[in-house]
Amino acid sequence: MNLGWDTEHLSAVDRHHLWHPFTQQLAWCEEEPLIIVSATGATLTDSRGRSYIDGNSSIWTNIHGHSHPRIVDAVSRQITTLDHTSFLGTTHPKAIELAERLVGLLPGTSITRVFFSDNGSTAVEVALKMSLQYWQLRGNPERTRFASFSGAYHGDTAGAASLGGIGIFFDRFSGMHFPVERFSDMAELASFGHPEQLAAVIIEPLIQGSAGMRLWPDGMLRRLRDFCDRMGILLILDEVMTGFGRTGTMFACQREEIAPDILCLAKGLTGGILPLAATLVTEEIYNAFLGTHEEQKTFYYGHSYTANPPACAAALANLDLFTEEKSLENLQPKIKHLTTCLESLRSLRWVAEIRQCGFIAGIEVMRDPVTRTPFAWQQLTGARICKAARKHGLLTRPILDTLVLMPPLCTTQEQIKQSVAALRSAIREICED
Numbered sequence: 455m456n457l458g459w460d461t462e463h464l465s466a467v468d469r470h471h472l473w474h475p476f477t478q479q480l481a482w483c484e485e486e487p488l489i490i491v492s493a494t495g496a497t498l499t500d501s502r503g504r505s506y507i508d509g510n511s512s513i514w515t516n517i518h519g520h521s522h523p524r525i526v527d528a529v530s531r532q533i534t535t536l537d538h539t540s541f542l543g544t545t546h547p548k549a550i551e552l553a554e555r556l557v558g559l560l561p562g563t564s565i566t567r568v569f570f571s572d573n574g575s576t577a578v579e580v581a582l583k584m585s586l587q588y589w590q591l592r593g594n595p596e597r598t599r600f601a602s603f604s605g606a607y608h609g610d611t612a613g614a615a616s617l618g619g620i621g622i623f624f625d626r627f628s629g630m631h632f633p634v635e636r637f638s639d640m641a642e643l644a645s646f647g648h649p650e651q652l653a654a655v656i657i658e659p660l661i662q663g664s665a666g667m668r669l670w671p672d673g674m675l676r677r678l679r680d681f682c683d684r685m686g687i688l689l690i691l692d693e694v695m696t697g698f699g700r701t702g703t704m705f706a707c708q709r710e711e712i713a714p715d716i717l718c719l720a721k722g723l724t725g726g727i728l729p730l731a732a733t734l735v736t737e738e739i740y741n742a743f744l745g746t747h748e749e750q751k752t753f754y755y756g757h758s759y760t761a762n763p764p765a766c767a768a769a770l771a772n773l774d775l776f777t778e779e780k781s782l783e784n785l786q787p788k789i790k791h792l793t794t795c796l797e798s799l800r801s802l803r804w805v806a807e808i809r810q811c812g813f814i815a816g817i818e819v820m821r822d823p824v825t826r827t828p829f830a831w832q833q834l835t836g837a838r839i840c841k842a843a844r845k846h847g848l849l850t851r852p853i854l855d856t857l858v859l860m861p862p863l864c865t866t867q868e869q870i871k872q873s874v875a876a877l878r879s880a881i882r883e884i885c886e887d
């Protein structure tokens with residue numbers, strides 16, 4: 455079906471003028487790019503009229519489906535009323551309401567304050583700078599180091615990148631990074647000799663996304679909370695990926711009934727429609743920054759689009775939809791259905807591991823799972839499988855040879871089945887070669 459798009463022209467201009475993230479442009483320019491022109495529900499459509507299930511929620515952002523009329527309407531109304539205004543020196547109703555609603559999602563915790571920014575990386579950047587300044591203001595300037603975990607990914611701005619545990623992304627810049635101690639697990643962290651130097655520990659709770667959808671052991675988060683309490687270290691939870699229902703509860707930390715000192719949110723905050731992030735903190739942290747002008751305790755941080763009103767309106771509509779569409783209740787049978795469908799992949803001889811946390815799944819393929827022999831990395835097996843899956847109506851991206859399946863929460867049971875079937879066909883097609 456031709457939707458009236460000039461695919462050849464758009465491709466040529468893309469190749470001439472664009473530079474895509476996390477992309478080797480030499481390879482990109484050798485192929486026709488996939489040009490997505492419209493989206494609705496869990497489905498994306500390209501310029502040649504082909505449709506795909508959005509298997510990775512458009513890089514882990516979409517929650518209730520694309521162009522959800524409820525969110526579109528909220529954004530449209532907001533844009534025609536107040537498009538944007540500075541958050542330095544003024545405030546506005548949507549940000550005020552959203553802050554109250556976000557804090558209200560964490561009842562029984564000490565989280566009371568919301569600091570807005572633009573994306574997951576800046577949500578983390580804020581958390582880091584706040585932690586460092588908090589300890590300086592509290593009279594503990596020796597707490598200058600951060601603890602993070604091997605395989606961690608917390609974003610690409612310099613501070614957030616300091617925490618990252620994925621060498622290929624971050625090693626090149628390691629000389630310019632914040633001081634970070636990296637641990638492979640809780641036991642290693644607990645045996646660290648200088649906990650008094652740690653400002654904060656940061657973790658992707660329950661599951662590490664960019665590490666390849668790797669699950670933490672049950673109870674680990676609670677043990678980490680205990681450790682931080684005993685050592686007086688701040689606990690930062692990066693729920694940029696896990697927030698807003700992905701793991702089956704609104705936030706992953708609620709699965710282990712713990713609360714952080716600092717919570718980072720982005721991606722799904724607006725339902726995946728506009729960029730917005732929030733760093734939530736306790737009143738105790740906030741109080742440390744209070745003082746007269748002369749005391750110089752102010753948190754000097756901010757961006758031009760902080761608390762952008764249409765983005766805040768989208769976030770409010772996103773939260774409303776959780777109630778109106780009973781998203782979390784409706785998700786529970788879908789999580790079970792996803793588990794059942796994924797089981798069918800185990801019969802494929804290349805499927806080494808299926809890791810699932812709520813509505814997030816990673817399917818790892820290997821040349822020989824019995825001997826744990828991977829495919830040669832140069833073969834780009836995961837990428838080729840995902841490319842092949844497009845022909846079967848699924849669009850997703852791998853992390854090396856782990857295929858990611860985490861569609862929007864609105865995905866139907868039938869679409870879940872189709873997505874897994876698409877992966878199955880694609881795995882066979884590529885791995886049998």
Ligand SMILES: Cc1ncc(COP(=O)(O)O)c(C=O)c1O
Pocket residue numbers: 514573574575576578607608609610658663664692693694695720721
């Ligand atoms: C856990 C986590 N933190 C932070 C980020 C960075 O978010 P952004 O890409 O919006 O900067 C990501 C992105 O994938 C993430 O998965």
